[in-house]
Amino acid sequence: MLRPLMIYLSQAGWARDMFIHFAPARRAVRRFVAGETLDEALDVTRQLNAKGMGVTLNYLGEHVHTEAEARAAADAYTHIVDRAAESQLDASVSVKLSSLGLEMAEEFCYELTRGIVERGKARDIDITIDMEDSRHTDATLRIYHALHDDCQCDNVGIVIQAYLYRTEADMRALADSGARVRLCKGAYKEPPEVAFPKKRDVDDNFAALTRLFLNREAIENGAILEVATHDERMIEAAKYHARQNDIGPEAFEFQMLYGVRPRLQEQLVQEGYRMRIYVPFGSQWYPYFMRRMAENPANLWFMVVNFFRA
Ligand SMILES: Cc1cc2nc3c(=O)[nH]c(=O)nc-3n(C[C@H](O)[C@H](O)[C@H](O)COP(=O)(O)OP(=O)(O)OC[C@H]3O[C@@H](n4cnc5c(N)ncnc54)[C@H](O)[C@@H]3O)c2cc1C
Numbered sequence: 001m002l003r004p005l006m007i008y009l010s011q012a013g014w015a016r017d018m019f020i021h022f023a024p025a026r027r028a029v030r031r032f033v034a035g036e037t038l039d040e041a042l043d044v045t046r047q048l049n050a051k052g053m054g055v056t057l058n059y060l061g062e063h064v065h066t067e068a069e070a071r072a073a074a075d076a077y078t079h080i081v082d083r084a085a086e087s088q089l090d091a092s093v094s095v096k097l098s099s100l101g102l103e104m105a106e107e108f109c110y111e112l113t114r115g116i117v118e119r120g121k122a123r124d125i126d127i128t129i130d131m132e133d134s135r136h137t138d139a140t141l142r143i144y145h146a147l148h149d150d151c152q153c154d155n156v157g158i159v160i161q162a163y164l165y166r167t168e169a170d171m172r173a174l175a176d177s178g179a180r181v182r183l184c185k186g187a188y189k190e191p192p193e194v195a196f197p198k199k200r201d202v203d204d205n206f207a208a209l210t211r212l213f214l215n216r217e218a219i220e221n222g223a224i225l226e227v228a229t230h231d232e233r234m235i236e237a238a239k240y241h242a243r244q245n246d247i248g249p250e251a252f253e254f255q256m257l258y259g260v261r262p263r264l265q266e267q268l269v270q271e272g273y274r275m276r277i278y279v280p281f282g283s284q285w286y287p288y289f290m291r292r293m294a295e296n297p298a299n300l301w302f303m304v305v306n307f308f309r310a
Contacts (some may be wrong), residue, residue, distance in 0.1 A: 003294045007189045010290030019286060031291050032259040033060070034281040036227070039082055041281035044258070045089045050279050052269040054055035054090040056255070058129060060282035061099045067108065070101030074112040078119050085123035092126035093276065097140055110143050123153075127179070127225075131159040132197065133188040149177055152191065157226070161186030163195040170189045173214050178222030182255060183209055185229065187291050207237040214241060219251050228255040230264065239273075248272045257292070 009015040019025050034044040038059075047057040057080055062068045077095055084091040095116060102109040109292065113129070120133050129144050144158040157180030160167055164186065174181050185202050186195065196202045212223045220252065227238045230265040235254060242252065253274040256265050280288050293299050 002059055004175060007289050007295035016286045022085055032289055032292050033285045034258060034279050036283045041279055042087055044279055045091050045262060049090050051266060052277040053265060055279050056092045056094045057084060057163040058094045058278055058280040060280050060284040063098045064101060067101060070112060074115060079115045079124055081119050081125050082200050084125050092128050094128045096130045096132060096298040098132055102136055103140060104303045106139050110146060113143055114147060117147050117156045121153050121155045121250055126155045128157040128159060128182055131161050134164060134190050138269050148179060157182060159184060160165040162209055163202045165194060167209060171213055172208050175218040175223050181213060181228040182228045210238050210241050214247060226255050227252060230256050230261045
C-alpha cells in the first residue's frame with residue numbers, strides 16, 4: 001500500500017512544494033543526499049574514499065522540458081566530470097537520460113550524452129547511464145550501445161533492472177559485447193505486462209542474472225558486473241557464485257546507495273570486496289528521496305523522527 005503512495009507523492013507537485021519548504025524534512029533528507037552543491041558531494045566522496053569505498057556522483061535532476069534545460073544539465077554533468085578528475089578522488093559519474101532530453105528527441109539526447117562520455121573518456125572518468133521507467137528502456141539501450149559499440153567509449157556503463165521480463169535477453173547481449181553493467185532490482189512502478197509483480201520473482205531473477213553475467217567468458221570479453229543492492233541474500237548469492245567459479249573479488253563490485261545500510265557497506269570492504277556508493281546531490285532531491293522512502297517503510301519512521309526533532 002505504502003509503495004504506490006510514496007511513488008505517487010514523488011511525482012506530485014503539490015506534495016513536493018509542501019515538503020521542500022519544511023526545514024525538518026530537509027534535515028531528514030541529508031541521510032540520503034550529500035547536499036545541494038558539488039563541493040558537498042566531493043566532501044562526502046573524500047570521506048567514503050577514506051573508508052576504502054569508491055563513489056559514483058549523481059546530480060539530481062530529472063525530466064527536462066526544453067532543449068535549453070537539457071543543455072544546462074549536460075553542462076552541469078560535464079563540469080562534474082572535470083571536477084571529479086581534478087579532485088583525483090575515486091569518483092565516477094551517473095547520468096539520467098531524461099535530464100538530457102530523452103523525452104524530447106533521442107538523437108539530441110544522444111549527442112549531449114556523447115559529449116559527457118567523451119569528456120569522461122578524455123579525463124579517465126567512468127560514466128554510467130541510469131535506467132528509468134520502462135517507456136525509456138529501448139532508447140536508453142540504443143544510446144548506450146551507440147556509445148559503447150560504435151564510438152568505442154569503453155568508459156560508459158549502463159544500469160539494468162531485474163524486475164523487467166526482457167532483462168535476461170538484454171543481459172546476454174551486454175555480456176557478449178563486454179559491457180559494464182550495474183544490476184539493480186528496479187525502482188519504478190511498472191505494469192505486470194512488463195515487470196514481475198512479485199518481489200520474490202524479482203529477487204530470483206536478480207540472482208539468476210548475477211550468475212548469468214558473472215562468468216569467465218564474459219569477464220574475458222571485458223564485461224564487469226556491478227551488483228547494486230542492499231539485499232544480503234543477493235550479496236551472499238553473488239559471493240557464493242564467485243567463489244564456486246573461482247572468480248576473484250576484483251572481477252566485480254558491490255554498489256549501494258548513500259545512507260542505506262552503511263554498516264554492511266563497511267563490512268564488505270573489510271571482507272576485501274570492492275564497494276562503490278551512489279552519492280546523489282543537488283537541489284532537485286525530492287523525487288529521489290521519496291523513491292527511497294517507497295523502498296523501505298522503516299525510513300518513514302526515520303523521517304517522522306526528524307520532523308519532530310528540534
Ligand atoms: C548503486 C545503485 C544504483 C541504482 N540505480 C537505479 C537505476 O538506475 N534505476 C532503478 O530503477 N533503480 C536503481 N536503483 C534502485 C534499485 O532498483 C532498488 O530500488 C533499491 O536498490 C532497493 O532494492 P534492493 O536491491 O536494495 O533490495 P530490497 O529488497 O528493496 O531491499 C533489501 C533490504 O535492503 C534494505 N534497504 C533497501 N532499500 C533501502 C532504503 N531505501 N533504505 C533503507 N534500507 C533499504 C532493507 O533492509 C531491505 O530489507 C539503484 C540502486 C543502487 C544501489
